[in-house]
Amino acid sequence: MHRHFSHRHEHRSRHGFGGHLREHLRGGRSGERAGRIGRLLEHGDLRFLVLALLAEKPRHGYEVMRELEDRTGGAYRPSPGVIYPTLSLLEDEGFVVPIAAEGGRKAYEATAAGKEALEANRASVDAIFARLDDAAEHSSGARPKLQRAMQNLGTALRLRMQRGGVTEDQVDAIAAAIDEAASKIERI
16 A cells, blocks of 8 residues: 555655655656546645745635636635645645734735745646646536535525424425526526
8 A cells, every 4th residue: 555645744855845746747647647637636736736826925725725726717626624734734834824814714825935945846836837727728617616506505405404493484485496596507
């Protein structure tokens, strides 16, 4: 079994980014194209992406997720369970710092050390962003948007029903709204 992830911190360069990533991007499998989103990002790539986005401007985790989704035309959106640990790791490494943000959300900005690490790995970062651009170019964007919309509907319905106190009239109104949406979709 490959234990690459369990020892991810052992192979860092002086800037905290894995040298194995740079070697991968310069040769080896970097020229391969894969049709799956799983090949869009290799191990360690997300750290570069997040750091680069924070070097552009301060952002909170949700903004990072949304920006990555936008830059891939909806082909990729990392989950909070991936983004927030990455932000914590970058903070532990001294590459980002939290700043006060509106609405009580913690935003982050890149530090001087983070920007230095980013510049030292510019070729790798550019290669990662080129893959994102390629994914955006080949993505219809429709399926991820529809999946998100369906999940939003399901979540809204589930939360409303869990709150309780739903009257028969409210059930009828909810069913009518869903039926109306279905009719509109059929007419498109």
